[in-house]
Amino acid sequence: MAERTTVLLAEDDVSSRRIMAHLLERSGYEVRVAQDGREALELIGPDVHVALIDWMMPGVDGVEVCRRLKEVTGGRAYAIMVTAKAEKSDIVHALDAGADDYMTKPVDHAELLARVRAAERVAVREHRLAQAWVQARSEADRDALTGLYTRRVFDEALAELTVKPRSAPVALLMIDLDHFKRINDTHGHRVGDEVLRAAAEAIRSEVRSGTDIAARYGGEEIAVIAPAAEIGGAEELAERIRARVEELRLVAGGTLVAVTVSVGVAALQPHESEHDPARTLVERADARLYEAKGAGRNQVAA
Numbered sequence: 270m271a272e273r274t275t276v277l278l279a280e281d282d283v284s285s286r287r288i289m290a291h292l293l294e295r296s297g298y299e300v301r302v303a304q305d306g307r308e309a310l311e312l313i314g315p316d317v318h319v320a321l322i323d324w325m326m327p328g329v330d331g332v333e334v335c336r337r338l339k340e341v342t343g344g345r346a347y348a349i350m351v352t353a354k355a356e357k358s359d360i361v362h363a364l365d366a367g368a369d370d371y372m373t374k375p376v377d378h379a380e381l382l383a384r385v386r387a388a389e390r391v392a393v394r395e396h397r398l399a400q401a402w403v404q405a406r407s408e409a410d411r412d413a414l415t416g417l418y419t420r421r422v423f424d425e426a427l428a429e430l431t432v433k434p435r436s437a438p439v440a441l442l443m444i445d446l447d448h449f450k451r452i453n454d455t456h457g458h459r460v461g462d463e464v465l466r467a468a469a470e471a472i473r474s475e476v477r478s479g480t481d482i483a484a485r486y487g488g489e490e491i492a493v494i495a496p497a498a499e500i501g502g503a504e505e506l507a508e509r510i511r512a513r514v515e516e517l518r519l520v521a522g523g524t525l526v527a528v529t530v531s532v533g534v535a536a537l538q539p540h541e542s543e544h545d546p547a548r549t550l551v552e553r554a555d556a557r558l559y560e561a562k563g564a565g566r567n568q569v570a571a
């Protein structure tokens with residue numbers, strides 16, 4: 270049996286919520302119902318295919334829910350904003366916030382289901398493509414030492430993710446181990462390898478699994494592609510990685526090996542039209558990495 274399509278419904282108005290939930294359930298969808306924005310944030314998961322999000326909700330509004338949904342699903346979930354606002358500027362704002370479509374209230378039942386069916390076609394296809402992409406990767410796509418993706422996979426993925434049209438920003442983290450040559454010179458290459466492996470593991474534990482792509486970019490340089498991540502979210506991820514690596518406790522020859530990383534963070538916005546977007550993004554992240562190094566290492570520059 271085919272996997273059911275999961276629809277997230279976020280609506281603070283009780284009667285609208287009941288009616289829409291009933292309609293969707295009767296049509297065979299797996300419905301996750303949130304009474305407000307805060308609850309919606311809790312119900313967002315990478316498995317959400319389609320979301321119907323009320324714009325006006327107390328506390329956390331629909332725009333924020335939409336942004337978070339895109340981030341968690343790596344841009345794959347299809348977001349339909351439901352709004353009483355019909356002003357053009359509001360619609361532009363909703364679409365800029367990452368919404369794929371919008372409906373105005375009062376919602377027509379037949380139209381609602383038709384829009385969800387259309388959204389489903391796009392979202393389910395995107396989920397399958399993403400899964401296929403990950404499943405198609407074999408051992409040969411992994412770097413033998415770190416277990417991260419190879420440079421070849423990185424190049425392919427970045428080219429694919431930055432191609433126009435983009436529905437969401439793409440962020441890139443360039444991570445470089447500080448004083449790696451000194452570690453090798455002082456403790457030997459076996460310890461150097463151990464440091465790389467441990468840092469790679471720390472990075473892997475922080476990235477979004479199934480969404481972010483962590484690859485060994487060069488010798489002691491690791492790159493993370495974060496699809497559908499705003500620069501702020503990517504910077505937070507970079508900071509968590511930096512902190513986790515700093516906490517590593519590796520001992521060699523009875524002494525503690527100090528391991529830290531410098532991270533450069535950059536993002537490419539959906540509307541930017543660069544001649545070579547992948548290369549542009551790498552150059553931007555590299556420039557930030559250079560800044561982080563110059564400012565004393567063990568830090569993030571965005």
Ligand SMILES: [Mg+2]
Pocket residue numbers: 280281282323324325326
């Ligand atoms: Mg409302």
